[in-house]
Amino acid sequence: MYAHQQVGTLPRQVSVEAAHNFRDLGGWSTRLGGKVRFGRIFRSAAIPADRDNIAPEIAALNLKAVCDFRSESESAVSDSVFTHLPGVTVHRLPINPAVGGSIIELLTRGAQTGEDISHLLRRAYIAYALEWGPSYRGMFDLLLQNDIPLLLHCSIGKDRTGFGAALILRAVGVRWDDILEDYLATNQLWEPDQQLLDRVPRHARATLLNAHEEMLHAAFEAIRLEYGSIERYFERALGLTALSREKLCDLLVS
Template sequence: MDLPHAVPLEGASNLRDLGGWPVADGRRVRRGILFRSATLAALTPRDVDTIAGLRLRTVCDLRGVAEAAQHPSRLPAGAARVALPIEPSVGASLRDLMRREQSTGEDVVALLRTAYLDYGTRFIGAYRGLFELLLDPARHALLFHCSAGKDRTGLGAALVLTALGASRQTVLADYVATDRLWQRDFALPPETPKPLAEALLGTHPALLEAALDAAEAAHGGSVPVLLERGLGLGAARLARLRDLLLE
């Protein structure tokens, strides 16, 4: 099974269809309905045509307000952008690490851990907004993205796959696929030490699991309660979501 299904582009990377991943009841995520990616700010005209072929109706932008304003997305006609901002929270601390010669990759991971825990708790409302859109078939096909398509987008995909009944192993397999699909076209200062750059640009499965665990702990300590209280997916709405997105 060759998953995930990547969509090659010239001016962007890490765009893939979440379709095909298996879930617990023997079904699979439908193809052609739900996509994730890195930023769409540098799409070429050919890329815009490629994305138009996906028949996107909704593009959920998880970038912070300033990020999105500085690098606006290029979208095909018929695709509406919906802002669900998750503000980056590591900028000032990261700049401090860059200035300290003794900083290590472990320092960066510790910083990212704080950000991931924020994504799963303080910013859960953005992901709840994503599920609201997914429950409306008029919004399909839908793509969600941040800057790298790795951290904020990675947790979004993890929450969607978890809600659909995917195993933690499947969730992590989708997450780490970024390491081979993302071209790491994220601009870092040229003097960034290699260990810091590798930590910033790589995936961190332990951090994703920590974010999922924190989201569960903040909403009753279990996946069903997280889905209902944190993400607005009571039994009826969860069943509808699965009928819409699974086959």
């Protein structure tokens, strides 16, 4: 794997041939003594439509809905295998990875330091929290409509998906250390392909292609500064009242 974090809960990985970073959000303990149910929420990288040989494996998960956080341009370049699964509705909830274009521009100009890229990634995570609330609100709307089992994905299942998964786990009361563990598991479960590696200078890869704890911290700190508390953020930005969070726990926690 590209980076090595000690992840003690890798059994949550869903073994699907040629599918990267595919895992179940079930099993995490909550502050009130429950556990997130298995088989309700999955997260993964995008899976191209031409890998239809693995469709039966994915169909066995009985997915009802898929949240696709890729931008319109990303979706246009690569269709998803999920759009071809019977009984599955793909919901486009695009989040522009504006940082991506900025990073490529930086690399082209030669401003290639890890510090440059870390700054851009941090800005992107803050934008996920403060500017892309409507997409994450759509994700929670689907959960509250009981459109589960549900799967989240973006391109590599690291940043936009990672933040979305963190929001769900936080909303149902999972402890921060466990939220971080799920987020950092990407560093065990995803490997960049050669085409992507060829585009990124070797000395910039560790910064750009791994999940970093400080990025998730930056997003949640921005929420605290802007809204005062995560509870206010849930209610004002995502439409999650205390009552709807209780319903979410009923659906997702045993």
